[in-house]
Amino acid sequence: MAVRVQEADFDPGAELEALAAGNTEIGAVVSFTGLVRGSGGVETMTLEHYPGMTEKALEAIEAEAHERWALQASAIIHRIGPMIPGERIVFVATASRHRGVAFEAAEFLMDYLKTRAPFWKKEVAADGTAKWVDARESDDGAAARWAR
């Protein structure tokens, strides 16, 4: 288990390599990488967060995934600060014996991260217009399917 909140970019290949290293019980590794989209004329995207709570929230989400599924390993990385279209924002990865578990747990991590981790996106367009991104109802719906 590992959670990181950082301004710097990260290397998905190195993260995937580290996740599975030395554990030959792992048969399946799933990763999700979120990128800044350039649609709507977005020039920069800034990620604000709640220092202190962010790490706790991500650790709680990760711990819940390990309670629900037989995971061999997992990782969550979320960047903060300014980014441009094409840049990586977020990365989650899960490792398990079989693929069904790895896929489900990775979706769960993203759905919960999207609705429970204190991050806020602000987009600035080429003309200087700034706009806080609205929460998507579809994200609430995606998170609700894991309720129990």
Add this chain to the structure above:
Amino acid sequence: MAVRVQEADFDPGAELEALAAGNTEIGAVVSFTGLVRGSGGVETMTLEHYPGMTEKALEAIEAEAHERWALQASAIIHRIGPMIPGERIVFVATASRHRGVAFEAAEFLMDYLKTRAPFWKKEVAADGTAKWVDARESDDGAAARWAR
């Protein structure tokens, strides 16, 4: 769209990088990496395939995923020949605007690959015992959920 069948290992990080390069419509990239598990005393795993049909089958599976989902890009890599526990066997990746589509399409690719692409696994244990891996009913079940 890209399909490769090869003896050589591959670099998931480089594949992910190439998948999303230059397309800022992509907001979500999902990858699956399958590894050789060492459970049951497996010392080597050999992948046999049907040259000629393999590539066609993988291309058909990938084309069907693009028909069903709005994908910006995808990749399938499958290794053949002998491998040891911990080595990468297979890689699929999908890229789309939103994460739901990328996750679903990646699961679809794996479920169809597992049941429709002509590969066969043979395990050799430390004591020299060789055994062809049996098809798993759960793989048929996973593939069946995409029927339409």
Add this chain to the structure above:
Amino acid sequence: MRVLYFAWLRERIGVGSEEVSPPDGVATVADLVAWLKTREPRYAAAFEDTAAIRVALDQEQAEFDDPLTGVREVALFPPVTGG
């Protein structure tokens, strides 16, 4: 008690955090927000639609009717949009 504001709530109120001493009778998050709204027009404007506001108490997700007893840090913010 320290109160933190994030995203557009922080921008509208003009500060990211402040120490406040609410009067007796402010027992829940809802009470606190109602009291903040009485302080200055910018608070009233920022909290106009409380349905759009989420809260954390001592860095744990919470609800508007949760009590403030023993709480040292209250964070108020719009729905999260990371990932």
Add this chain to the structure above:
Amino acid sequence: MRVLYFAWLRERIGVGSEEVSPPDGVATVADLVAWLKTREPRYAAAFEDTAAIRVALDQEQAEFDDPLTGVREVALFPPVTGG
């Protein structure tokens, strides 16, 4: 007509591929397998449980009752286990 065998079917039959000239009356995949079984004991043994055998005609997934008309390459193999 070329017939290909894979995995344990290849091992049991002892060859990976061969040219065969089935007699008139061999119209479907099922007919072909039935005819192969009459050739030698190793074929009869390999095809003992045809429920465990899959087929591709000219490199496309097919069924046992599909006709062989115009087919140049028949592949017989156990259920696939890649991925």
